[in-house]
Structure formats: structure tokens, C-alpha cells
Amino acid sequence: MDTVLSIKNLSKHYGRVKAVDDLSLEVQRGNVFGILGPNGSGKTTTLGTILNVINQTSGTFEWFGQKGDQNTRKRIGAILEHPIFYPYLTGVQNLKIVCDIKEVPYSRVEEVLKVVSLDERKDSKFKTYSLGMKQRLSIASALLCDPEVMILDEPTNGLDPQGIAEIRDLIIEIANSGKTIILASHLLDEVQKVCTHFCVLQRGKLIHTGLVEDVGKGSLNVEVKADVENLQAVLEGSGMASHIKRELDKYTMTMHNGYSAAQVNEYLFKQGITAKHLVVKTKTLEKQFLEILAGQEGGQS
Amino acid sequence: MMRLLRIELQKVRPSRSFKVLASMYLVALFVICVVVMPFLQYLKSRFEDFDMDGIDPTIIPFYEFPDIWQNITWVAIHLKLLLGFSLIFSVTNEFSYRTIRQNVIDGLSQKEFIISKIVMAGFLSLASAAFLFVLGMITGLIYTSDISLGLMFEDSYFILIFALQLFTFLVFTLFVGVLIKKSIIAMGVLIFWTMVVENIAWGRMTYLGYDWIGYVLPVKSINQLVHVPFPKYVFQEVQDYITFPELGAVLAFLALFYWATIRLVVKRDL
Structure with missing residues (x-):
């Protein structure tokens, strides 16, 4: 199996606050990797760092066995936090800009809009979209380059139950096509439904990593x-x-x-x-998660 | 570089604020080249009313080759703020929409991002210069009494100087935009700096006899590259050429702001 992402001793400090603290992690090709952690545990900071929008204090990371730069980022489809596009441009105009950035042909725009079923509203301005449509547009944008890895940060945040189900089905569909997915979430249920592997962050530290299918194994x-x-x-x-x-x-x-x-x-x-x-x-991921967090806190005090 | 320009044009072309500001600028350029002569004719008719025969302002060769080049570039550079605003809008919006972050995530390096803005500044400068050149040609051909090819292009290098002035100013506005990141505040600072700070500093220092002040104020340096041509029409001596120290000052500011703008974007977390 080949390693898609490897993070070694990554740290990001904001003054005395350690947003990410000596984090090491590996993601293999084909994994659907969930990053769990309470709000403020450093999930987004970690993703921001490996995407070069945040400069790390120390440590290194590699994409596909090489140093991460703009050329490796062109092979990654990523959404951090909420969907970000030019509000005064239409869906198609926004995606064409991403095409030029990622150097893929404009013909991909129509294809990905069909995948996320947004072709009906493709010529409306982004600011007129509902939150669910914005999320779908950002998934479309992440799919433009036919990415080897997709990074999704809280992809169902703020959606209604129907929207959550839609996005979740879309993610499972993408995962089934064999893509590597890195999914950050504080929704345990989401990670358990979608992911194969998971890790838990707390206060910037990695406190657990393992297989989702192993959850519930062990003591009955x-x-x-x-x-x-x-x-x-x-x-x-x-x-x-x-x-x-x-x-x-x-x-x-x-x-x-x-x-x-x-x-x-x-x-x-x-x-x-x-x-x-x-x-x-059987133990749910939620239970395991709380156990891990409790164990960690007990261990520290 | 063409890729960066294409990305930038895709971003701004459908934007209404950009279209409004850019067309206001083009109209303003056009107006200078069209309105002065009717104004002189109006003056002439007024003078006739006052029975002041013998004074005919329309004989001032404002629009004649080769005077026209220095005249229109000197006037046109004063409209640069309009174009500066459109660029400030485009760069500060990237920060307030957070699209700069998404651009980088999508595969643009921070340096490529800011260079795409600088390339756009270059494109706008060249386009304005070309537009002014065409306007100058047309008006010159209309008003010049005896036309020769040599006269037409003599001093037309002022158009290139105009492009350099505009480009330097636009890189300066980019620097202000990147530094401040909020569109309204950045525009306010730009106006305040250009109209108030530099004028007061310049006025005070030249009054005290420190003439070098013009070289250390960026906008003044840009403006003073082309000297006021009009006093020559009342038989005063003017500098109707470019001097190397003044050109050097502008190039130095261009290099400084180019470097500082890139550094600001590359070093900061997004």
C-alpha cells in the first residue's frame, strides 16, 4: 500500500497556545480517514497546514512522498470550513476559475455539476444558493481535477437532515469509486458511517488512531x-x-x-x-470516543 | 503568466464595481481629450463678449503634435485613483471573501496569487496607455495644422512613461490593499495618503527648502516624473523631458512595493 499523506512531528503554536502539538500521522491510498475531535482540537489547523495556507511552527509533511507545494495541491480536492466562492459569480464562472488554477479543461465543469446534481442552477449567482447547494458546489469544485485525495472539513455542518443525508450519500459514492478521503468532523455518527480509519485529536495532540471496524471489538x-x-x-x-x-x-x-x-x-x-x-x-464510536477522551483526561491529571 | 492573467480577468470581468470604475476611468480619459478644445472656444466667445479682441485661446497648441503627448499624459495621470480603486476592490475582496485562501488550497501558490494581481495591474496600465495613445493620435490629427510623421511620434514616449507611472501607482495601491485588507478603509487610507499626507509633507518641506522631499514620497515621485507643461504657453521655461534621477526614484518605488507586496502575502497565514 502506498502512503498518500505522511505528517511528522507537526506543530503550530499561536503564542502560548499549541493549536497542533507534535502530530504524526499517515494516510494510505484508498483510506477513508476520519479526523475526530471536539471543536478547537486542531482539526482545521492541521488541514490548513498540510494545504500550505498556515505556516507550521515546526515539523514536516509529505504528499505522495514529496514535499507539499502548489503542484501537489493541484492533485487534491479540498474544502476547509464553509464553502468559499466569489459571491457575484455564477456556479459555472466560479468553477472555471478553479479549472484555470488546477489546469484542467473547462469540459470538466459540466461533468462535476451533474455528479452533484447542480446543473439546473449552474448559471445562478453563488450568493443566491442555499447552504446545501453551496456545499454541493464546493464538492463539485473539489472533484474538478479528478483528485487522488479529497479533504472535507465538516462537510455537513449547518445542513438540514435531508441535506446531511444527500451529502453523506455523495461522500460514500465518492469513497466507493476508490478515492482517498480525509474527513474532519465532530459528528461521530458521520465518521462511523463513512470512514474506514479514524484518529482522535484533543488540544492539538493525537490521542488515538485505529480502524473504525475495530470499534466495538474487544470486551463484550x-x-x-x-x-x-x-x-x-x-x-x-x-x-x-x-x-x-x-x-x-x-x-x-x-x-x-x-x-x-x-x-x-x-x-x-x-x-x-x-x-x-x-x-x-456493541460499542458505538461515540462511546469509544468518550472513553478515549476520558482516559486521556484521567491520564493527565 | 497568461494563465494568471486569465484567472484574474475571469474574476473581475463580471464584477459590477470593477466595470463601473473601469468605465468611469475610460470616460474620464476620453473627456480630457475631447473637452478642452470646446472649453477654449467657449473662453474665446466670452472674451469676444468682453470686447477683448486679439486674445484667442484656441491658438494654444494644446492638442498639436508633439505637445499633445506631454499635455494629455500630465492630465491623465491625475485620474489614476479611479483605476486604483478598482484594483483595491479586487484585492481586498479576496481577503473578505476568503477566496485567497481557497485559491491557494486549489493549487495557486501565494506568490502566484499576488503576481496575478500585479500582472493585472500591468495589463490595466498598458491598456490605459494604449487607449490614451489612440485618443492622442485621433485628437492630434484633428487639431494639428501641418502634420508630419516625425512630429507625430516625437515625444510619444510620454505614453510609455505614463504606463510606467500608472503601473507603479497600481502596485502601490495593491500594497495598501494587501496591508489593510478592508476595502473601505484601504480606499480611505489611499485617498488620505495621496491627497492629504503627501501634499502637506511636500508643501511644508519645499517651503523649508528641502526639495528632495519629492523623491521620498511615492505618489509625488510618480507625479513629478512628467512636469507641468502648461506654463510654456505663457512663455515660461518648463521641463519637457524626463530626467534620470526622477525616473530612478519611480523605478525604486516600483521595486520596493513589488517586493513588499509579495512578501506580505507570502509570509502571512491565510
Whole structure:
């Protein structure tokens, strides 16, 4: 597999504030890479730096194995924060400027406008577009050069549910065509639905990186409810769980390796107890994310 | 370079503020070349009313080759602010729309971005000079009594000097625009600097006898490259040529602002 982007020890300081702090990261070809982090964790600063609009304090980064400059940027389609275009120009006029910057033929304009289904309004001025149309135009603009990598920063920010679904489908479609995508977001659900890999930033530091499909692997959680007084004691007596947590009348067992919900059910039945609620909980990215953040904060204090 | 000019033209051509300012400028250039003669004729008719025969302002060879070149360029350079505004608009808008950032993300280097603006300044200067040259030719042919090819092009190098003056001024406006980034404030500063600061400094210093002041004020340096031609019509001596120290000052300012503008854009985070 070849490396599309490699970041080494990147830092950006604004006075005493460390917006990005000693960040190292690699993105391989074909990855759909999610960058997660709360607001202000340095996602946009990192993307701005690797796109040369922000000068880093220290560290290096490479695109396609070479130093990033305007020629590597021509092979990247990127949108940072909200869509930016000349408001007094039409969609087509705006995209033609991008064509000239990226040195691709004007014929691409019609093609990408069809992909994002914006051809009906292509001759209206940008300032008359709705937010959803603006987002679609910026995705069209990022697609103009048939990019090897797409960088999307909060692409569904501010959209209504229908708009979010549209943009998300578009991103999945683009990802399926084999393009590498780097997606920054604070919406965990979005990253889980779209991405293959993810990393978590906090206060400019990289605190976790891994596969989305690995989320939920590892320890299994089983929720149990039953109308028995001493349920907790019975469950503890089984020796199957490393930890049991009580929430009202519900008990969540964190299982030892090798034990499953079926064995819990069998065990309870042998004890003469019928469970009225028995559910296997897979961990969501949200839960993992909060765990990672909590672990980090615990570790620091 | 053609790519950068094409990008720039695509940006400004549909813009209304640019079209309005540029056409105002062209109209103003046109007016100078057309209106002075009727004005002189009007003066003549007034003098006749006052029974002052013998004074005929229309014999002033304002529009005759080769005088016309210095005359119209000296007048025309005073309209440069109009063109400066259109350029200030185009560069400060890039900052307020944040399109400069998107341009760089899309694959323009910071240097290419600002050079595209400078190329545009060069294009506007050459276009204005060409327009003025055509106007000068036409009016000259209409009003000159005996035309010879030598006379027509004698002193026409003033048109090239005009292009240089305009280009230097436009690079200066770009510098102001890039430095201040807000269109209205940048325009205000440009007007205040050109009309007030330089005039006061110049007036005060020349009064005190420090004549070198004209060389250290950018806009004054640009203006003084072509000297006022009109006193010669009342038989005073004027400088009807370009001197090297004055040309040197303008070229030095051009180099300075070119360097400073590029540096400002390249060094800053977007």
C-alpha cells in the first residue's frame, strides 16, 4: 500500500497556545480517514497546514512522498470550513476559475455539476444558493481535477437532515469509486458511517488512531434485567463478567473473553431465573470516543 | 503568466464595481481629450463678449503634435485613483471573501496569487496607455495644422512613461490593499495618503527648502516624473523631458512595493 499523506512531528503554536502539538500521522491510498475531535482540537489547523495556507511552527509533511507545494495541491480536492466562492459569480464562472488554477479543461465543469446534481442552477449567482447547494458546489469544485485525495472539513455542518443525508450519500459514492478521503468532523455518527480509519485529536495532540471496524471489538457488554432481588449477586457468582454496572433495574456485564450472552442465559436459567431483558451491546464510536477522551483526561491529571 | 492573467480577468470581468470604475476611468480619459478644445472656444466667445479682441485661446497648441503627448499624459495621470480603486476592490475582496485562501488550497501558490494581481495591474496600465495613445493620435490629427510623421511620434514616449507611472501607482495601491485588507478603509487610507499626507509633507518641506522631499514620497515621485507643461504657453521655461534621477526614484518605488507586496502575502497565514 502506498502512503498518500505522511505528517511528522507537526506543530503550530499561536503564542502560548499549541493549536497542533507534535502530530504524526499517515494516510494510505484508498483510506477513508476520519479526523475526530471536539471543536478547537486542531482539526482545521492541521488541514490548513498540510494545504500550505498556515505556516507550521515546526515539523514536516509529505504528499505522495514529496514535499507539499502548489503542484501537489493541484492533485487534491479540498474544502476547509464553509464553502468559499466569489459571491457575484455564477456556479459555472466560479468553477472555471478553479479549472484555470488546477489546469484542467473547462469540459470538466459540466461533468462535476451533474455528479452533484447542480446543473439546473449552474448559471445562478453563488450568493443566491442555499447552504446545501453551496456545499454541493464546493464538492463539485473539489472533484474538478479528478483528485487522488479529497479533504472535507465538516462537510455537513449547518445542513438540514435531508441535506446531511444527500451529502453523506455523495461522500460514500465518492469513497466507493476508490478515492482517498480525509474527513474532519465532530459528528461521530458521520465518521462511523463513512470512514474506514479514524484518529482522535484533543488540544492539538493525537490521542488515538485505529480502524473504525475495530470499534466495538474487544470486551463484550451484555445487559440483563430480571425480577429477582439478588440479581447482582447471582451475576457476580457466575464468574463470567469482569465488571458489573447497575443502572436502575438494569445490569450491564462487561464479559470476560470467551463468554457470550447465550451462556449468561443458560446460567440464569439453571439458577431458576428468567431474564426479561437480555441484550448484547456493541460499542458505538461515540462511546469509544468518550472513553478515549476520558482516559486521556484521567491520564493527565 | 497568461494563465494568471486569465484567472484574474475571469474574476473581475463580471464584477459590477470593477466595470463601473473601469468605465468611469475610460470616460474620464476620453473627456480630457475631447473637452478642452470646446472649453477654449467657449473662453474665446466670452472674451469676444468682453470686447477683448486679439486674445484667442484656441491658438494654444494644446492638442498639436508633439505637445499633445506631454499635455494629455500630465492630465491623465491625475485620474489614476479611479483605476486604483478598482484594483483595491479586487484585492481586498479576496481577503473578505476568503477566496485567497481557497485559491491557494486549489493549487495557486501565494506568490502566484499576488503576481496575478500585479500582472493585472500591468495589463490595466498598458491598456490605459494604449487607449490614451489612440485618443492622442485621433485628437492630434484633428487639431494639428501641418502634420508630419516625425512630429507625430516625437515625444510619444510620454505614453510609455505614463504606463510606467500608472503601473507603479497600481502596485502601490495593491500594497495598501494587501496591508489593510478592508476595502473601505484601504480606499480611505489611499485617498488620505495621496491627497492629504503627501501634499502637506511636500508643501511644508519645499517651503523649508528641502526639495528632495519629492523623491521620498511615492505618489509625488510618480507625479513629478512628467512636469507641468502648461506654463510654456505663457512663455515660461518648463521641463519637457524626463530626467534620470526622477525616473530612478519611480523605478525604486516600483521595486520596493513589488517586493513588499509579495512578501506580505507570502509570509502571512491565510
